[in-house]
Amino acid sequence: MGHRVPYTSLPIDQTEVTYEHGPDSGTLSPVPRGRTTQLSITGSRAFPGTTRSLWVHAPAAAPTGPLPVVVFQDGAGFLDPDDEMRAAVVLDNLVAAAVIPPVVGVFVDPGNRNAEYDAPDATYADFLVDEVLPVVGELVPVSDRPEDRAICGFSSGGSAAFTAAWQRPDAFGKVIGLSSSFPQVAADYPRLVASEPVRPIRVLLQVGHRDLGWDEVDDNWVAANLELGAALLRRGYDVRLVVGDGAHDGNHGGVVLPDALRWLWR
Incomplete structure (x- = not known):
């Protein structure tokens, strides 16, 4: 079945573009809320000397057995219900609507x-x-099947999400990268995508027209995301590229997040 999209005028002045969040990003009644538990990790083997917090948000009602999982980088920001992402609220709403499985x-x-x-x-x-x-x-x-595991991030967290799936497609089969900072990563991903075997990963990339370096030859966040998206498309990856009119902030990515999760688990 096709979709009809309501008319929205194209912003002419892109310096003042702010997107309104949809209903999936707000607390809905009587949607049951999941349970969030805060933990900390110290003494990491991979990153000695670091300490970090993490939060586990379990769905309100879930079947027994291993569940799908989505890992968010910059966890506190994604969890904050008053910030742009509101990811726990989004998960609760989408699970309650049965458009994604209990995650x-x-x-x-x-x-x-x-x-x-x-x-x-x-x-x-x-x-x-x-x-x-x-x-x-x-x-x-939580499930150990890569098709049940997604990884999501904004800015450097977005490029980290793609890197994790690129390096470990046996562990992460779904990716959401929002305004990803690919120019800061010492990897030529368009070339690697073109030359290396296709990974079994599904990727959604979002970027704004006025992201960092938008009119620069080098360190251009917009161009880097578009170039990676094009490389993935040429190789036949299951990929969706979403381009907005904003800058390097979480606004458009946060508005897109509910539909990005829908698309990953469609």
């Missing part, structure tokens, strides 16, 4: 943000697989 949200704060998120290797992905998800599994059982 466990894992919100992980960084210990050393850029050192962890901008690295092109598998260290951060391995940390999530070997140190974070086992701790989560002690609270609520």
